[in-house]
Amino acid sequence: MKYNIMLSYDYIAKKIEITWYDIKYAIERNLISPVVAIERAIAELSEKDECSQEIxxxxxxxxxxxxxxxxxKVINFNISYDDDIVIDKWLYLILDWLFYNKDEFEDxxxxxxxxxxxxDYPQQISGFVRYMPSDEPDCGSLELNEKRMYDKWEKYLTKQKKKFCKKR
Structure with missing residues (x-):
């Protein structure tokens, strides 16, 4: 991953519930720093009366x-994990962070x-990938076409937020 986006634990924790498996997956793919796991363990210690020695x-x-x-050691490997859901979570988090920080990037x-x-080319975001063909007519200018892509990006984020939103 070469886009210099490192999500912090605080950002992630405010957005969605993550499992230890989610954290391991993201660390292995350089989506987050290993420090996120340490911060999650510290947060768990402060939130719970009792924690395992592994935490x-x-x-x-x-x-x-x-x-x-x-x-x-922290991950319970007896539980099955759905990698598609894990991938969708991280795709959402990265695209959400990028969308709300887009002014910091040239492109x-x-x-x-x-x-x-x-x-691996997820279909659900192809509508706001510039080189993908669109079923919609040209808006008449590059700016208007890109605005439509940003609108689709925002709609994707709204949908995913409902799917993964942290229950309060």
Whole structure:
């Protein structure tokens, strides 16, 4: 992943419920820093009366220490995980962050194209990928066509937010 988007634990935690498996998946694909796992463990310690020794060990790690073996101990591998849902969560989080920070980038739609490729060309975002053919007529200018893509991007985010929204 080459788009210099590193989601923070605070950002993720405000948006959706994530599992330890979600965190492991994202760390392995460089979507988030391993520090997110440590921050999640620290948050869990502060929120719960009792935590497992594995969570305590993870919370005590320094950012430069290896995390994989600790994370593997925290994850219950007896539970089945749906990788499609995990992928959809991270696709949503990255595109959401990018959309609301698009002014910081020279070509946000170019980044969408990279994300589209990195996530193996998910159909649900093809409507706001510039090089994908559209069933809709040309709007008459590049600016109007791009505005339509941004509108589709925002609609995708609204739909995914409903799907993954953190229950309060």
């Amino acid at each position: 305590i060990d993870l919370a005590c790690l320094r950012p430069e220490e290896p995390i994989k073996q600790h994370l593997d 946000p739609l170019g980044l969408v194209e990279q994300i589209y490729a990195d996530f």
